[in-house]
Amino acid sequence: MSAPVSVSLLVNGxxxxxxxxxxLNLADFIREHLKLTGTHVGCEHxxxxxxxxxxxxxxVRSCLMLTVQAQGASVETIEGLSDSGEIADLQxxxxxxxxxxxxxxxxxxxxxxxxxxxxxxxxxRPAIREHLSGNYCRCTGYQAIVDAVEATARxxxxxxx
Amino acid sequence: xxxxAFAYARATSVVNALELLAAHGDKAxxxxxxxxxxxxxxxxxxxxxxxxxxGGLAELRGIAVRGDVLVVGALTRHVDLLGSPEIxxxxxxxxxxxxxxxxxxxxxxxxxxGSLAHADPxxxxxxxxxxxxxxxxxxxxxxxxxxxxTEFFKGIYETALSPDELLVAVEVPVAGQGVAFFFQEYARxxxxxxxxxxxxxxxxxxxxxxxxxxxxxxxxxxxxLAAAAGKLINASVTPALLAEATAALADELxxxxxxxATAAMRRHLAAVLLRRCAAALLARPELEKGATR
Numbered sequence: 001m002s003a004p005v006s007v008s009l010l011v012n013g014x015x016x017x018x019x020x021x022x023x024l025n026l027a028d029f030i031r032e033h034l035k036l037t038g039t040h041v042g043c044e045h046x047x048x049x050x051x052x053x054x055x056x057x058x059x060v061r062s063c064l065m066l067t068v069q070a071q072g073a074s075v076e077t078i079e080g081l082s083d084s085g086e087i088a089d090l091q092x093x094x095x096x097x098x099x100x101x102x103x104x105x106x107x108x109x110x111x112x113x114x115x116x117x118x119x120x121x122x123x124x125r126p127a128i129r130e131h132l133s134g135n136y137c138r139c140t141g142y143q144a145i146v147d148a149v150e151a152t153a154r155x156x157x158x159x160x161x
Numbered sequence: 162x163x164x165x166a167f168a169y170a171r172a173t174s175v176v177n178a179l180e181l182l183a184a185h186g187d188k189a190x191x192x193x194x195x196x197x198x199x200x201x202x203x204x205x206x207x208x209x210x211x212x213x214x215x216g217g218l219a220e221l222r223g224i225a226v227r228g229d230v231l232v233v234g235a236l237t238r239h240v241d242l243l244g245s246p247e248i249x250x251x252x253x254x255x256x257x258x259x260x261x262x263x264x265x266x267x268x269x270x271x272x273x274x275g276s277l278a279h280a281d282p283x284x285x286x287x288x289x290x291x292x293x294x295x296x297x298x299x300x301x302x303x304x305x306x307x308x309x310x311t312e313f314f315k316g317i318y319e320t321a322l323s324p325d326e327l328l329v330a331v332e333v334p335v336a337g338q339g340v341a342f343f344f345q346e347y348a349r350x351x352x353x354x355x356x357x358x359x360x361x362x363x364x365x366x367x368x369x370x371x372x373x374x375x376x377x378x379x380x381x382x383x384x385x386l387a388a389a390a391g392k393l394i395n396a397s398v399t400p401a402l403l404a405e406a407t408a409a410l411a412d413e414l415x416x417x418x419x420x421x422a423t424a425a426m427r428r429h430l431a432a433v434l435l436r437r438c439a440a441a442l443l444a445r446p447e448l449e450k451g452a453t454r
Contacts (some may be wrong), residue, residue, distance in 0.1 A: 002166040022169030022212065025199070044162060045200035058240075058269040063200040063268065068169055069170060069192075069216060115265065133352050134264025 001042030008069045009046050011036070013081030020067045027051040027062035031061055038078035038107045052108040053077050059115045078107035087114050089122070089155060092146040101139035108135050113149045125150060164202035168211040175220060175300060178327055181213045185301055187324040189213050192377050193236060193275035197284075221274070221329055223250060229361070231333040235274025239349045240265075241291055242273065251335040254293060254342040256257075258285040258360055261344070264352050274328045280320045283354045283379040285312055291386045292376035295333045303327035304434050316381040337381040339364050340373075343438040347430050348377075351422070352393070355379045356422045359434040361443050370442070374436065389413055393439065402438055403448055407432035 004019045004053070020029060025076070030039045030053065033154060036087035044063045049136060051062040054076040081087045087110055100106045109132065116123055116131040127141070128149045182189055189208035192198060193216060201207040215221060219235040224247045231251045231291035238261045239298050242248050255273075259422060262268060262276075262285055276286040278299060289298070290310040297308045302325055314323050329413075336342075346358030357379050364372040373394050375387040389410040396402060416427035434453075440449040 002168045005169055021166065023164045023166050025163070025203075028163070045201045046196065049264070049266065054264050057264040060270050061266050063203065064196055064267075066169070066192075066195070066199075066212075069195070069214065071171070073424060090451075101257070112266065130351065133350065134266055139259075 001115055001156055005068045007068050009072065010074040012076055012083070013074075016032050018067070022066060024061050024067045026053070026075070027069050028056075028067045029067040030062060032042065036077050036079050038082070040104055040107055040152070042104070047134075047136070048105070049107055049108045050136065052111040054081075054111065054115075059111055076109060080109065081114065090114060090117070090128075090148070091154045092150045093155075094145070096146045097144045097151065099140060099144040099148040103137075105135060105137045109145055111135065113145075116149070117153055117156065121152055121160075123149075128153075162203055162205055164199070165205060167202075167209055169214065170211060171214045172218060175218060175329065177216075178213055178215050178218070178351060178447070179300060179302060179325065181211075181277065182325045182327065185211050185213075189324070191215055191278065191327060192236060193278075194270040195275075196263070196271035197275060197279040197281065215327070217320075221400050224256040226251065226335065229335045229337075231335055233273055233331045233333065235272060235328050235330055235379060237269045239263075239268035243268065252293060253335075253336070254289050254331045254344055254360055255286070255360060257342065257344040258289045261285055261321040261346055261348070261351065261355070261358075273331060277331065278320060278322060278328045280316075280318050280383065282314075282317055282381060282383050283358075285355070285358060285360065287380060288358065288360040288378035288384040289344075289382050290331060290333070290376075292360045292374045293333050294362075294374060295331050297321075297328060298330040299326045300329050300349075305329075305373075316382045319383075329402070337364075339366050341365050341442050343441055345437060347434075347436055354421075357416075357427050357430040357434065359431070359438055361438050361442070362396075365442055368443060369397060373442075375438070377414065377431055377434075380414045380431055382413055385414065387413060387435075389435070396448050397443075398443060398448065400441055400448060400451060404451060406439075406452070407435050410435055445448035 004021045040050035042050035045063045046064045052064045190212040192212040221234045223234045242259045295310045329411040342363040346355040360376040362374045373390040375390045377385045392406040411428045416424045
């Protein structure tokens, strides 16, 4: 029982083969096995959003997904989004507006905000709040985070025009 | 916390999943999207010996219209319900309800079959299938059986499913002429578990209800199809009649008390939702205020 299972997946474009216990969730696999510690673990039951990653292009809670469920999937972490430059402008906006203090929620916030900006070109503030509603921040009071996402949406829209 | 150790089997087909469930009985749990099961396991509320992962079974996916029935595969995710043109056209109640289910990252993995089989009395979709008079399609060693939604929910996390059965689909009657829907819930924040919620399906003709199905949730150990709706069917809905119906509703419901609300508060909110529902569906805003005292 509970024998290790082999799993093959892509993480930030890199093929990974591993043998893991079924109970190992994707967040712990990313952090402990791959040493990609940008993905944070907060509540471990899907409430806080700190562990948000992308699986096959969609955001998910990596604490609520088993590593073995990622068989054949393409996983992207905050390191992938950061290194590729995909969210460089969003990160800059977070810095400029003090949209982070302790930084614990920030990787999940960036993941979720980028997901919104990919789907909706010019979200209004209620839409930003709604999309980020599953991500807890205990420092900022959210106002600055909403500011940063709104500002990024605006500059991206101007760039497209 | 982390989940306790368990064995893992990736089902290769529905038949294979049923074999695995037959072999392991109630020591096994079915893993669909995992958005309720994984939290329960991480909190050690559940520690199954083995998970049977049905996530890869394409045969359980998809939404199709067959005659006057909408067939929704068990693995249809909340995000799929939100975006489906078939759902928007034939069962928009499901779309409206799913917008209240948790948050985008959860809706990307959570499934309708998982939500119904989990049977959390505070969750939205069980109340919707009651209101829609849907049928739950289940497969087991003896073949397929169809269970009316009204017979499916038995208690907190309890359903008519036996451990060797798999929920494979939900059949929803296609919305016909004059059918109208209402969905609202009270929650501390959007996406949280409801304090009280109402999913309703009505047939409105000439300004009155010729049918009305009220699916309340978070008001007891299972979703409740309120009998109080009967008072409003084929009747001229006056503020006085509506007050009679809300009084009957308060008698009928047996809500729990918890950190979120007292039983009295839940009864009150259920009555408010009933008034709003009647006002919205009959397009008579004055009904929302209730009878003057």
